[in-house]
Amino acid sequence: MKVTRRELIAGAAGAMALSQTARSEAQAPTDPSKVRGKPPRANGERAATAKVQRLVRGGTSSGTPHQDLMGTITPSDLHFERHHGGVPEIDPASYSLLIHGMVDRPTIFTLSDLKRFPSHSQIYFLECSGNLGRTAGPETTPGQLAGLTSTSEWTGVPLATLLREVGVHKNAKWLLAEGTDAAVLTRSVPIEKALDDALVAYGQNGEALRPEQGYPVRLFLPGWEGNASVKWLRRIDISDRPFMTREETSKYTEPFADGTSRMFSFRMDARSLITHPAFPTRLERGWVEISGIAWTGAGRIRRVEVSTDGGKTWASARLQEPVLPLAHTRFRHLWEFTGTETIIMSRAVDETGYVQPTRAELLKLRGPGTTGYHLNPITGWVVQADGRVIYKEEPWA
Secondary structure, three states, X not given: OOOOHHHHHHHHHHHHHHHXXXXXXHOOOOOHHHOOOOOOOOOOOOOOOOOOOOEEEOOOEXXXXXXXXXXXOOOHHHOOEEOOOOOOOXXXXXXXXXXXXXXXXXXXXXXXHHHHOOOEEEEEEEEOOOOOOOOOOOOOOHHHHHOOEEEEEXXXXXXXXXXXXXXXXXXXXXXXXXXXXXXXXXXXXEHHHHHHOOEEEEEEOOEEOOHHHOOOOEEXXXXXXXXXXXXXXXXXXXXXXXXXXXXXXXXXXXXXXXOOXXXXXXXXXXXXXXXXXXXXXXXXXXXXXXXXXXXXXXXXXXXXXXXXXXXXXXXXXXXXXXXXXXXXXXXXXXXXXXXXXXXXXXXXXXXXXXXXXXXXXXHHHHOOOOXXXXXXXXXXXXXXXOOXXXXXXXXXX
């Protein structure tokens, strides 16, 4: 395609105008009360000086920038994403969900049908089981280290409601959830979970699901590894046994040091992550609020302990209310930085008494050939004498 001189000049002028607009938005007036503010816009935007974005990891995922967030709810556009065949485009008007197999009444539900059932909204975290599967260097942010977890309010119809509607047979034990993506991702799920708290979700944080999160409909299994919460859900097949799909045989299994392997390790274990101070922060001497998030697939976080001396001593951090089950919990701890180099760390304890382990404890159990799934080691940050904060592979493990 040939570009004319006139089109080239027009394009350059447009680029200059956009650049000038960006600069004007970033440069606030000295006295805002002397200048009329901006008119209403169809969609709200973040301040020009508060731009945050997800951290893209190759072509299959992007992580939540935890170092830029403050509370527990992740904005929808910053929720981590992971997919195996790209993000499909689905027309909600032609969407359907088939539930069949060991049922009395095989049924096809449209999106409109699903929304006619009584809805349910709940705040839950979601985490990829490979959330700590990569080697990290000193200049690693919390989002790069463990950005494949986020918390949102999810809205939909309980899967148990739909299963009652179709009449699941008494001897049914498992179901197969299938996605509409190019990978046609499938996972086996125990009926017990489906009848407990599984959600067929169509809403996130008060609006429709984002495409990366499964629009128009996804399965959501609270507290379980993200891969099992199949997105772009199109089919549920009820059976009396697991389906042994690719994503639960060749993938998403964990070898142990004794030569055995663990399958169907759905639940995510307790974990915590200091989000401030962390790279790229540089501290000044004085009091600092150490802050972070903790979560567990086993219910509520009971406590979070913080060490400011590399694990020699631990103190209980303050948990920010409300402490919800199966959701991120914000913890805070005041600490005085005196200019002496040290390591700050955190570890979570959930309501079952489970204590977040060190990397050494995990490797002793899993063996040196561990795949990187379900790793939740204590992590921390080196605070150097000049106040620079960097990540270092667990020297304390």
